[in-house]
Amino acid sequence: MAAVQETVDRVKAIDVDQYKYGFETVLETEKAPKGLSEDTVRYISAKKNEPEWMTQWRLDAFRRWQTMVEPTWARVDYPKIDYQDAYYYSEPKNFSGPDSLDDVDPEILKTYEKLGIPLREQELLAGVKTSKVAVDAVFDSVSVATTFKEELKKVGVIFCPISEAIREHPELVKKYLGSVVPASDNFFATLNSAVFTDGSFVYIPEGVRCPMELSTYFRINERNTGQFERTLIIADKGSYVSYLEGCTAPQRDEHQLHAAVVELVALEDAEIKYSTVQNWFPGDAEGKGGIYNFVTKRGDCRGDRSKISWTQVETGSAITWKYPSCILRGNGSNGEFYSIAISNGRQQVDSGTKMIHLGKNTTSRIISKGIAAGKSDNTYRGQVSAHRKASNARNFTNCDSLLIGDQCGAHTVPYIESKNASAVFEHEATTSKISDDQMFYCMQRGLSDEEAVALIVNGFVKDVLQHLPMEFAVEAQKLISISLEGSVG
Amino acid sequence: MLEIRNLVVDIDDKRILNGLNLTVNKGEVAAIMGPNGSGKSTLSYVISGKEDYTVVDGEILLDGENILELDPAERAALGVFLAFQYPLEIPGVGTMTFLKAVMNAQRKARGEAELTTPDLMRRVREAAEELSINQEMLKRPLNFGFSGGEKKRMEILQMALLEPKLCILDETDSGLDIDALKIVADGVNALRSPDRSFLVITHYQRLLDYIVPDTVHVMANGRIVRTGGKELALELEANGYADYRQQAAE
Ligand SMILES: Nc1ncnc2c1ncn2[C@@H]1O[C@H](COP(=O)(O)OP(=O)(O)OP(=O)(O)O)[C@@H](O)[C@H]1O
Ligand SMILES: [Mg+2]
Numbered sequence: 001m002a003a004v005q006e007t008v009d010r011v012k013a014i015d016v017d018q019y020k021y022g023f024e025t026v027l028e029t030e031k032a033p034k035g036l037s038e039d040t041v042r043y044i045s046a047k048k049n050e051p052e053w054m055t056q057w058r059l060d061a062f063r064r065w066q067t068m069v070e071p072t073w074a075r076v077d078y079p080k081i082d083y084q085d086a087y088y089y090s091e092p093k094n095f096s097g098p099d100s101l102d103d104v105d106p107e108i109l110k111t112y113e114k115l116g117i118p119l120r121e122q123e124l125l126a127g128v129k130t131s132k133v134a135v136d137a138v139f140d141s142v143s144v145a146t147t148f149k150e151e152l153k154k155v156g157v158i159f160c161p162i163s164e165a166i167r168e169h170p171e172l173v174k175k176y177l178g179s180v181v182p183a184s185d186n187f188f189a190t191l192n193s194a195v196f197t198d199g200s201f202v203y204i205p206e207g208v209r210c211p212m213e214l215s216t217y218f219r220i221n222e223r224n225t226g227q228f229e230r231t232l233i234i235a236d237k238g239s240y241v242s243y244l245e246g247c248t249a250p251q252r253d254e255h256q257l258h259a260a261v262v263e264l265v266a267l268e269d270a271e272i273k274y275s276t277v278q279n280w281f282p283g284d285a286e287g288k289g290g291i292y293n294f295v296t297k298r299g300d301c302r303g304d305r306s307k308i309s310w311t312q313v314e315t316g317s318a319i320t321w322k323y324p325s326c327i328l329r330g331n332g333s334n335g336e337f338y339s340i341a342i343s344n345g346r347q348q349v350d351s352g353t354k355m356i357h358l359g360k361n362t363t364s365r366i367i368s369k370g371i372a373a374g375k376s377d378n379t380y381r382g383q384v385s386a387h388r389k390a391s392n393a394r395n396f397t398n399c400d401s402l403l404i405g406d407q408c409g410a411h412t413v414p415y416i417e418s419k420n421a422s423a424v425f426e427h428e429a430t431t432s433k434i435s436d437d438q439m440f441y442c443m444q445r446g447l448s449d450e451e452a453v454a455l456i457v458n459g460f461v462k463d464v465l466q467h468l469p470m471e472f473a474v475e476a477q478k479l480i481s482i483s484l485e486g487s488v489g
Numbered sequence: 490m491l492e493i494r495n496l497v498v499d500i501d502d503k504r505i506l507n508g509l510n511l512t513v514n515k516g517e518v519a520a521i522m523g524p525n526g527s528g529k530s531t532l533s534y535v536i537s538g539k540e541d542y543t544v545v546d547g548e549i550l551l552d553g554e555n556i557l558e559l560d561p562a563e564r565a566a567l568g569v570f571l572a573f574q575y576p577l578e579i580p581g582v583g584t585m586t587f588l589k590a591v592m593n594a595q596r597k598a599r600g601e602a603e604l605t606t607p608d609l610m611r612r613v614r615e616a617a618e619e620l621s622i623n624q625e626m627l628k629r630p631l632n633f634g635f636s637g638g639e640k641k642r643m644e645i646l647q648m649a650l651l652e653p654k655l656c657i658l659d660e661t662d663s664g665l666d667i668d669a670l671k672i673v674a675d676g677v678n679a680l681r682s683p684d685r686s687f688l689v690i691t692h693y694q695r696l697l698d699y700i701v702p703d704t705v706h707v708m709a710n711g712r713i714v715r716t717g718g719k720e721l722a723l724e725l726e727a728n729g730y731a732d733y734r735q736q737a738a739e
Contacts, residue, residue: 442579444571445647447590
């Protein structure tokens with residue numbers, strides 16, 4: 001409850017429409033020429049000092065992308081994106097690479113500090129935080145710092161920018177990149193494959209339990225610049241890793257594109273826990289500005305008894321198009337999806353998951369909590385399917401929507417498909433509304449309207465919050481209340 | 490303590506309270522009885538500040554201060570408590586969590602220090618025991634799936650914990666079995682004090698055998714039409730409201 005109180009204090013401390021991370025860092029940057037062409041792709045590849053095979057991989061993706069059309073099946077509505085009217089690469093000027101923190105522009109360090117992400121290891125260690133978290137900080141198109149690399153190296157864990165992995169661990173990258181989300185997968189994933197800039201690479205060797213949480217913090221700063229991050233996480237046999245992802249962007253009038261691809265590979269008996277707190281700028285109350293977030297996230301439970309869980313708290317973005325999925329290939333593998341998706345103002349969310357049961361005795365679990373306020377639209381779209389050979393596949397889906405006010409919408413679109421008679425899929429869905437009478441009841445007991453909403457919403461999402469790492473859960477709880485600010489009265 | 494002068498209230502242009510006058514002194518237990526639809530619950534909502542009502546005329550003074558401009562939370566912090574005729578279910582929010590939130594919200598509004606969790610737990614447990622509320626219930630979401638009688642007891646538990654100045658009980662006896670009625674009445678009687686006033690809305694004399702009122706008011710068509718001592722309740726029990734219906738209609 002202390003957290004709820006704190007939440008409420010935070011909510012009160014800021015003005016309506018005040019996105020806390022909306023500040024801009026003034027930096028000189030070097031950008032690729034505007035627009036998208038083979039030259040842009042080569043420019044990015046050259047910037048990253050990539051080997052020829054990588055350049056070719058990108059060019060193949062680009063050529064394929066030119067033949068594809070933007071999907072329209074999601075319940076989101078936005079003006080046509082002009083892909084030639086954006087920049088695809090931006091890096092701070094005189095950027096020397098992430099080798100030493102001392103070389104990082106102090107303005108950038110300050111930015112991350114302001115965001116609550118200290119990048120200096122000694123500060124991390126000296127801080128009040130009890131658990132250690134290694135951070136890879138991605139600023140526009142480049143990774144600016146990765147902490148605790150040395151300490152991780154001692155146990156054989158590789159945690160570095162993907163651009164570095166392409167140069168230094170080509171055998172791993174060649175083997176796994178695009179093996180979960182093929183370059184041809186979908187319009188946005190293919191675009192990403194052509195122009196991806198930075199992101200994190202993680203490899204956990206056989207039998208290693210990663211000694212700390214790993215996290216990547218994405219920040220879009222530059223105007224008119226898309227961010228195309230690419231993350232690849234490989235958990236070798238019997239290993240375990242918990243990975244966190246955070247994102248923010250300055251408050252701008254125009255829309256910005258973010259099209260990421262995240263691939264997870266879990267080999268035999270390995271486990272990957274992937275948590276996201278997505279807080280891109282959502283646009284203002286009238287729908288001006290905000291990030292278009294088109295993301296392809298997929299995990300492959302490649303080995304027997306492997307396990308992948310996605311936990312997401314989605315509060316930001318003008319448009320969210322995102323379906324973190326699990327391919328349950330290994331026998332006895334397990335996929336989980338825990339989601340809180342909040343929409344307020346004019347935000348549009350179309351998010352959910354896919355659980356593809358291929359192996360025998362595979363299990364999956366989906367808990368989705370959608371909260372719609374203001375004039376927003378919130379859709380859960382989920383697919384659960386069992387392949388012919390997936391005997392005894394089990395899924396449990398629980399999808400709850402909560403409406404605040406009467407100008408928003410919540411929709412649930414489940415696709416269930418079973419080609420094996422022994423599969424058992426359960427689906428539960430509810431839609432509820434915070435009623436005026438409930439509000440009055442809480443207020444009669446002494447809560448303000450915002451405190452009442454915070455209390456009820458935190459109650460609604462607590463089953464999902466408990467799946468987040470501790471510190472993240474507290475952060476997420478605050479964020480949820482801030483996102484719903486101005487949704488009552 | 491509570492003084493209501495010429496209160497006129499509409500809902501959607503329909504007049505519900507029609508020039509109501511009522512005074513409840515400090516330490517007094519006042520019962521309100523009256524036919525269905527006479528406006529008793531409306532009165533309790535208007536005192537506690539529910540929206541949806543248009544106060545056309547009149548004032549409500551609490552300790553001499555007009556509270557009509559205050560929102561429900563502010564009135565609660567001043568010590569107004571309403572035990573609802575139909576308590577609301579708050580899914581997902583544990584009872585203990587809810588109690589902690591509301592107790593601390595009121596303390597904060599009054600400039601008092603927040604309760605520590607152990608202190609709070611102790612207070613809640615003790616009060617729950619008095620009302621024979623099972624500890625298991627405190628872990629469940631507030632009122633969610635509670636029986637009618639359990640919900641009513643939970644209202645009294647909150648009342649005991651929040652230590653209000655003015656307690657309004659809207660048909661707290663309905664839905665209670667005989668044993669629960671005694672438990673609830675004992676709980677209310679334990680809270681009686683020279684500084685605390687009660688407005689007890691009921692249809693039945695039975696409750697007033699346990700919670701003996703100082704005054705009894707008869708409400709009909711949005712007005713207090715008669716005021717008397719506790720014997721008035723017995724008279725109503727014997728004769729019904731026929732006389733008052735007619736009187737109010739004139
Ligand atoms: N939202 C509303 N819209 C229209 N009329 C309403 C509304 N709420 C209450 N009323 C009317 O106001 C009148 C008084 O209702 P109220 O609930 O205050 O009566 P009551 O004395 O508490 O009755 P009971 O003894 O049955 O509980 C009734 O005629 C009721 O229908
Ligand atoms: Mg009533």
